[in-house]
Amino acid sequence: MASSTESKYSFIKDRESKDSDSDSESMGLLREAMAQRNRRRALWPWIAHIVLFITSLGLFVTGSVRYNKSLKSEASIEPGWTQEYGPAVRAVGQRHGWQLLGAFDQPSPWRGEPNPELDEAWEKITHAGVFSVTAEEVERIGKMHNSTVLLPKESGGGYMASLEATHQLHCLDMLRKFSFRDYYADKAAPFSDAHKLRTHMDHCTEMLRQVIMCNADMHIITYNWVGHVDYPWPNFSINRQCRSWDNMLDWIMERTAHTKEKDGLIHRPPGAAIMDVNPVEYVHIDF
Numbered sequence: 565m566a567s568s569t570e571s572k573y574s575f576i577k578d579r580e581s582k583d584s585d586s587d588s589e590s591m592g593l594l595r596e597a598m599a600q601r602n603r604r605r606a607l608w609p610w611i612a613h614i615v616l617f618i619t620s621l622g623l624f625v626t627g628s629v630r631y632n633k634s635l636k637s638e639a640s641i642e643p644g645w646t647q648e649y650g651p652a653v654r655a656v657g658q659r660h661g662w663q664l665l666g667a668f669d670q671p672s673p674w675r676g677e678p679n680p681e682l683d684e685a686w687e688k689i690t691h692a693g694v695f696s697v698t699a700e701e702v703e704r705i706g707k708m709h710n711s712t713v714l715l716p717k718e719s720g721g722g723y724m725a726s727l728e729a730t731h732q733l734h735c736l737d738m739l740r741k742f743s744f745r746d747y748y749a750d751k752a753a754p755f756s757d758a759h760k761l762r763t764h765m766d767h768c769t770e771m772l773r774q775v776i777m778c779n780a781d782m783h784i785i786t787y788n789w790v791g792h793v794d795y796p797w798p799n800f801s802i803n804r805q806c807r808s809w810d811n812m813l814d815w816i817m818e819r820t821a822h823t824k825e826k827d828g829l830i831h832r833p834p835g836a837a838i839m840d841v842n843p844v845e846y847v848h849i850d851f
Protein backbone atom coordinates (compact mmCIF):
# COMPACT_ATOMS: atom_id res chain seq x y z
CA MET A 565 0.00 0.00 0.00
CA ALA A 566 2.72 2.46 1.08
CA SER A 567 4.99 1.82 -1.91
CA SER A 568 2.23 2.33 -4.50
CA THR A 569 1.26 5.65 -2.84
CA GLU A 570 4.86 6.73 -2.95
CA SER A 571 5.23 5.91 -6.63
CA LYS A 572 2.18 8.00 -7.42
CA TYR A 573 3.75 10.95 -5.56
CA SER A 574 7.04 10.66 -7.31
CA PHE A 575 5.27 10.53 -10.66
CA ILE A 576 3.58 13.90 -9.90
CA LYS A 577 6.87 15.40 -8.71
CA ASP A 578 8.64 14.34 -11.88
CA ARG A 579 6.10 16.01 -14.09
CA GLU A 580 6.21 19.21 -11.97
CA SER A 581 9.96 19.58 -12.05
CA LYS A 582 9.97 19.12 -15.81
CA ASP A 583 7.26 21.79 -16.26
CA SER A 584 8.78 24.39 -13.89
CA ASP A 585 11.99 24.49 -15.96
CA SER A 586 10.28 26.22 -18.88
CA ASP A 587 7.80 28.52 -16.95
CA SER A 588 8.07 31.82 -15.03
CA GLU A 589 8.38 31.81 -11.21
CA SER A 590 4.81 33.02 -10.52
CA MET A 591 3.36 30.53 -12.94
CA GLY A 592 5.52 28.00 -11.19
CA LEU A 593 4.05 28.91 -7.78
CA LEU A 594 0.50 28.78 -9.15
CA ARG A 595 1.20 25.43 -10.65
CA GLU A 596 2.71 24.28 -7.38
CA ALA A 597 -0.49 25.29 -5.52
CA MET A 598 -2.66 23.50 -8.12
CA ALA A 599 -0.45 20.47 -8.00
CA GLN A 600 -0.77 20.38 -4.22
CA ARG A 601 -4.56 20.50 -4.58
CA ASN A 602 -4.38 17.76 -7.20
CA ARG A 603 -2.18 15.74 -4.89
CA ARG A 604 -4.77 16.08 -2.15
CA ARG A 605 -7.48 15.15 -4.67
CA ALA A 606 -5.42 12.16 -5.81
CA LEU A 607 -5.29 10.99 -2.20
CA TRP A 608 -9.06 10.83 -1.72
CA PRO A 609 -9.74 7.66 -3.75
CA TRP A 610 -7.01 5.94 -1.75
CA ILE A 611 -8.42 7.05 1.58
CA ALA A 612 -11.89 5.93 0.46
CA HIS A 613 -10.49 2.57 -0.63
CA ILE A 614 -8.68 2.04 2.65
CA VAL A 615 -11.76 3.01 4.69
CA LEU A 616 -13.99 0.71 2.62
CA PHE A 617 -11.45 -2.10 2.85
CA ILE A 618 -11.19 -1.81 6.64
CA THR A 619 -14.99 -1.60 6.94
CA SER A 620 -15.58 -4.70 4.83
CA LEU A 621 -12.77 -6.57 6.59
CA GLY A 622 -14.43 -5.68 9.90
CA LEU A 623 -17.82 -6.87 8.67
CA PHE A 624 -16.28 -10.08 7.33
CA VAL A 625 -14.50 -10.82 10.59
CA THR A 626 -17.54 -10.11 12.81
CA GLY A 627 -19.73 -12.06 10.38
CA SER A 628 -17.55 -15.15 10.41
CA VAL A 629 -17.10 -15.00 14.18
CA ARG A 630 -20.89 -14.91 14.60
CA TYR A 631 -21.30 -17.76 12.06
CA ASN A 632 -18.74 -19.93 13.85
CA LYS A 633 -20.37 -19.08 17.19
CA SER A 634 -23.76 -20.24 15.89
CA LEU A 635 -22.21 -23.46 14.57
CA LYS A 636 -20.60 -24.08 17.94
CA SER A 637 -23.78 -23.36 19.88
CA GLU A 638 -25.64 -25.86 17.66
CA ALA A 639 -22.95 -28.48 18.26
CA SER A 640 -22.78 -27.73 21.96
CA ILE A 641 -26.46 -28.66 22.46
CA GLU A 642 -25.37 -32.29 22.70
CA PRO A 643 -21.87 -33.06 21.45
CA GLY A 644 -22.06 -35.94 19.01
CA TRP A 645 -25.71 -36.77 19.67
CA THR A 646 -26.91 -35.40 16.36
CA GLN A 647 -24.37 -37.44 14.39
CA GLU A 648 -25.55 -40.23 12.14
CA TYR A 649 -23.38 -43.35 11.90
CA GLY A 650 -20.50 -42.28 9.62
CA PRO A 651 -19.63 -45.68 8.06
CA ALA A 652 -23.30 -46.18 7.02
CA VAL A 653 -23.64 -42.61 5.70
CA ARG A 654 -20.47 -43.01 3.61
CA ALA A 655 -21.45 -46.47 2.31
CA VAL A 656 -24.97 -45.40 1.31
CA GLY A 657 -23.49 -42.48 -0.64
CA GLN A 658 -24.92 -39.25 -2.01
CA ARG A 659 -28.62 -38.54 -2.15
CA HIS A 660 -30.18 -38.68 -5.60
CA GLY A 661 -33.15 -36.98 -7.24
CA TRP A 662 -36.45 -38.74 -6.64
CA GLN A 663 -40.04 -37.72 -7.26
CA LEU A 664 -42.55 -38.90 -4.68
CA LEU A 665 -45.59 -40.53 -6.28
CA GLY A 666 -48.30 -38.66 -4.44
CA ALA A 667 -51.55 -39.49 -6.24
CA PHE A 668 -54.30 -40.55 -3.86
CA ASP A 669 -54.80 -43.84 -5.70
CA GLN A 670 -51.12 -44.35 -6.63
CA PRO A 671 -50.62 -48.11 -7.15
CA SER A 672 -47.63 -49.59 -5.30
CA PRO A 673 -46.24 -53.03 -4.41
CA TRP A 674 -46.55 -51.98 -0.74
CA ARG A 675 -50.17 -50.86 -0.88
CA GLY A 676 -53.54 -52.55 -0.78
CA GLU A 677 -55.30 -55.58 0.70
CA PRO A 678 -52.73 -57.85 2.32
CA ASN A 679 -51.64 -61.03 0.58
CA PRO A 680 -48.42 -63.09 0.57
CA GLU A 681 -46.83 -61.05 -2.28
CA LEU A 682 -47.53 -57.77 -0.47
CA ASP A 683 -46.06 -59.18 2.75
CA GLU A 684 -42.98 -60.27 0.82
CA ALA A 685 -42.60 -56.77 -0.66
CA TRP A 686 -42.69 -55.27 2.87
CA GLU A 687 -40.35 -57.96 4.20
CA LYS A 688 -37.81 -57.06 1.50
CA ILE A 689 -37.58 -53.41 2.61
CA THR A 690 -37.91 -53.92 6.38
CA HIS A 691 -35.83 -57.01 7.00
CA ALA A 692 -32.57 -55.87 8.55
CA GLY A 693 -30.42 -57.44 11.21
CA VAL A 694 -28.02 -56.12 13.79
CA PHE A 695 -24.36 -55.34 13.24
CA SER A 696 -21.26 -54.58 15.25
CA VAL A 697 -19.92 -51.15 16.24
CA THR A 698 -16.81 -50.27 18.25
CA ALA A 699 -16.59 -49.04 21.86
CA GLU A 700 -15.47 -45.59 20.59
CA GLU A 701 -18.53 -45.38 18.36
CA VAL A 702 -20.84 -46.15 21.29
CA GLU A 703 -18.98 -43.63 23.48
CA ARG A 704 -19.14 -40.92 20.81
CA ILE A 705 -22.95 -40.93 20.89
CA GLY A 706 -22.98 -40.92 24.69
CA LYS A 707 -24.52 -44.40 24.98
CA MET A 708 -21.70 -46.31 26.66
CA HIS A 709 -22.85 -48.19 29.74
CA ASN A 710 -21.63 -51.35 31.42
CA SER A 711 -24.88 -53.02 30.34
CA THR A 712 -24.39 -52.24 26.61
CA VAL A 713 -24.79 -55.56 24.78
CA LEU A 714 -21.63 -57.13 23.35
CA LEU A 715 -21.98 -59.54 20.43
CA PRO A 716 -20.58 -63.00 21.10
CA LYS A 717 -17.15 -63.74 19.59
CA GLU A 718 -18.62 -66.17 17.06
CA SER A 719 -20.90 -63.34 15.82
CA GLY A 720 -17.95 -61.04 15.28
CA GLY A 721 -17.73 -59.34 18.68
CA GLY A 722 -18.08 -55.61 19.24
CA TYR A 723 -21.22 -53.84 20.41
CA MET A 724 -24.65 -54.70 19.03
CA ALA A 725 -26.35 -51.98 16.93
CA SER A 726 -29.05 -51.49 14.31
CA LEU A 727 -30.07 -48.55 12.11
CA GLU A 728 -32.92 -46.23 13.09
CA ALA A 729 -34.23 -46.00 9.49
CA THR A 730 -35.15 -49.69 9.53
CA HIS A 731 -36.83 -49.32 12.93
CA GLN A 732 -38.94 -46.44 11.60
CA LEU A 733 -40.04 -48.41 8.55
CA HIS A 734 -40.78 -51.40 10.79
CA CYS A 735 -43.04 -49.11 12.88
CA LEU A 736 -44.86 -47.94 9.77
CA ASP A 737 -45.30 -51.56 8.70
CA MET A 738 -46.74 -52.41 12.14
CA LEU A 739 -49.27 -49.58 11.79
CA ARG A 740 -50.14 -50.84 8.29
CA LYS A 741 -50.67 -54.33 9.66
CA PHE A 742 -52.77 -52.87 12.48
CA SER A 743 -55.00 -51.26 9.84
CA PHE A 744 -55.59 -54.82 8.50
CA ARG A 745 -55.57 -56.48 11.92
CA ASP A 746 -58.16 -59.13 11.05
CA TYR A 747 -55.78 -60.48 8.43
CA TYR A 748 -52.70 -60.32 10.69
CA ALA A 749 -54.36 -61.52 13.92
CA ASP A 750 -52.71 -64.95 13.64
CA LYS A 751 -49.67 -63.95 11.55
CA ALA A 752 -47.69 -61.22 13.35
CA ALA A 753 -46.28 -61.73 16.86
CA PRO A 754 -47.63 -58.65 18.73
CA PHE A 755 -51.19 -59.27 17.45
CA SER A 756 -51.76 -62.17 19.86
CA ASP A 757 -52.06 -59.95 22.95
CA ALA A 758 -54.40 -56.93 22.80
CA HIS A 759 -52.56 -55.04 25.56
CA LYS A 760 -49.10 -55.60 24.05
CA LEU A 761 -50.47 -54.68 20.65
CA ARG A 762 -51.89 -51.38 21.99
CA THR A 763 -48.54 -50.47 23.60
CA HIS A 764 -46.62 -51.42 20.46
CA MET A 765 -48.90 -49.37 18.17
CA ASP A 766 -48.78 -46.36 20.50
CA HIS A 767 -44.98 -46.63 20.61
CA CYS A 768 -44.83 -46.67 16.80
CA THR A 769 -47.16 -43.68 16.44
CA GLU A 770 -45.16 -41.76 19.01
CA MET A 771 -41.79 -42.62 17.40
CA LEU A 772 -42.96 -41.58 13.93
CA ARG A 773 -44.52 -38.39 15.34
CA GLN A 774 -41.14 -37.42 16.82
CA VAL A 775 -39.16 -38.33 13.69
CA ILE A 776 -41.52 -36.36 11.43
CA MET A 777 -41.46 -33.34 13.74
CA CYS A 778 -37.67 -33.62 14.12
CA ASN A 779 -37.16 -33.60 10.34
CA ALA A 780 -39.68 -30.74 9.86
CA ASP A 781 -39.72 -31.25 6.08
CA MET A 782 -39.60 -27.87 4.30
CA HIS A 783 -40.60 -28.99 0.79
CA ILE A 784 -43.68 -27.22 -0.48
CA ILE A 785 -46.94 -28.71 -1.69
CA THR A 786 -48.64 -26.83 -4.54
CA TYR A 787 -52.34 -26.93 -5.48
CA ASN A 788 -54.15 -27.24 -8.80
CA TRP A 789 -57.68 -26.85 -10.04
CA VAL A 790 -58.58 -30.31 -11.28
CA GLY A 791 -61.46 -32.07 -13.02
CA HIS A 792 -64.81 -31.92 -11.30
CA VAL A 793 -63.31 -30.86 -7.92
CA ASP A 794 -64.18 -27.25 -7.07
CA TYR A 795 -61.60 -26.82 -4.28
CA PRO A 796 -57.76 -26.66 -4.55
CA TRP A 797 -56.30 -30.13 -5.14
CA PRO A 798 -52.88 -30.77 -3.58
CA ASN A 799 -49.99 -32.13 -5.62
CA PHE A 800 -47.99 -34.36 -3.27
CA SER A 801 -45.60 -35.49 -6.05
CA ILE A 802 -42.65 -33.58 -4.65
CA ASN A 803 -39.16 -33.63 -6.15
CA ARG A 804 -36.73 -34.63 -3.45
CA GLN A 805 -33.16 -35.73 -2.77
CA CYS A 806 -33.23 -39.24 -1.31
CA ARG A 807 -30.80 -41.74 0.08
CA SER A 808 -30.69 -45.16 -1.55
CA TRP A 809 -32.63 -47.58 0.67
CA ASP A 810 -31.19 -50.46 -1.41
CA ASN A 811 -27.62 -49.32 -0.72
CA MET A 812 -28.45 -49.10 2.97
CA LEU A 813 -29.96 -52.61 3.09
CA ASP A 814 -26.95 -53.99 1.17
CA TRP A 815 -24.63 -52.34 3.69
CA ILE A 816 -26.54 -53.86 6.63
CA MET A 817 -26.71 -57.30 4.93
CA GLU A 818 -22.93 -57.33 4.39
CA ARG A 819 -22.21 -56.83 8.07
CA THR A 820 -25.19 -58.50 9.73
CA ALA A 821 -24.08 -60.32 12.86
CA HIS A 822 -25.47 -63.85 12.80
CA THR A 823 -25.85 -65.74 16.05
CA LYS A 824 -25.65 -69.46 16.70
CA GLU A 825 -28.67 -69.33 19.03
CA LYS A 826 -31.63 -71.37 17.82
CA ASP A 827 -34.10 -68.46 17.84
CA GLY A 828 -31.54 -65.94 16.58
CA LEU A 829 -31.74 -63.94 19.80
CA ILE A 830 -28.72 -63.35 22.00
CA HIS A 831 -29.31 -64.44 25.59
CA ARG A 832 -27.91 -62.57 28.56
CA PRO A 833 -24.61 -64.11 29.64
CA PRO A 834 -24.30 -64.96 33.35
CA GLY A 835 -23.07 -62.02 35.46
CA ALA A 836 -23.77 -59.37 32.83
CA ALA A 837 -24.32 -55.84 34.19
CA ILE A 838 -27.93 -54.72 34.04
CA MET A 839 -29.27 -51.23 33.48
CA ASP A 840 -31.62 -50.07 36.20
CA VAL A 841 -34.79 -49.72 34.10
CA ASN A 842 -37.95 -51.79 34.03
CA PRO A 843 -39.16 -52.38 30.50
CA VAL A 844 -42.88 -51.69 30.31
CA GLU A 845 -43.37 -54.17 27.55
CA TYR A 846 -41.74 -56.97 25.68
CA VAL A 847 -40.60 -55.63 22.30
CA HIS A 848 -40.40 -58.12 19.52
CA ILE A 849 -37.00 -58.02 17.80
CA ASP A 850 -36.49 -59.48 14.32
CA PHE A 851 -33.10 -61.03 13.66
Ligand SMILES: *[C@@H]1O[C@H](CO)[C@@H](O)[C@H](O)[C@H]1NC(C)=O
Nearest residue numbers: 663788790799800801802803
Ligand atom coordinates in the same frame (compact mmCIF):
# COMPACT_ATOMS: atom_id res chain seq x y z
C1 LIG B 1 -47.56 -32.95 -9.73
O1 LIG B 1 -46.24 -32.48 -9.73
C2 LIG B 1 -45.34 -33.29 -10.43
C3 LIG B 1 -43.94 -32.78 -10.17
O2 LIG B 1 -43.80 -31.46 -10.54
C4 LIG B 1 -45.72 -33.38 -11.89
O3 LIG B 1 -44.85 -34.20 -12.61
C5 LIG B 1 -47.15 -33.92 -11.99
O4 LIG B 1 -47.59 -33.89 -13.32
C6 LIG B 1 -48.11 -33.14 -11.13
N1 LIG B 1 -49.37 -33.85 -11.07
C7 LIG B 1 -50.54 -33.24 -11.09
C8 LIG B 1 -51.74 -34.12 -11.02
O5 LIG B 1 -50.65 -32.02 -11.17
Ligand SMILES: *[C@@H]1O[C@H](CO)[C@@H](O)[C@H](O)[C@H]1NC(C)=O
Nearest residue numbers: 709710711835836837838839
Ligand atom coordinates in the same frame (compact mmCIF):
# COMPACT_ATOMS: atom_id res chain seq x y z
C1 LIG C 1 -22.87 -50.81 36.18
O1 LIG C 1 -23.03 -49.43 36.33
C2 LIG C 1 -23.96 -49.08 37.36
C3 LIG C 1 -24.09 -47.58 37.35
O2 LIG C 1 -24.48 -47.13 36.09
C4 LIG C 1 -23.51 -49.59 38.71
O3 LIG C 1 -24.47 -49.29 39.68
C5 LIG C 1 -23.29 -51.07 38.63
O4 LIG C 1 -22.75 -51.53 39.82
C6 LIG C 1 -22.36 -51.44 37.47
N1 LIG C 1 -22.32 -52.86 37.36
C7 LIG C 1 -21.20 -53.54 37.14
C8 LIG C 1 -21.34 -55.03 37.08
O5 LIG C 1 -20.13 -53.01 37.04
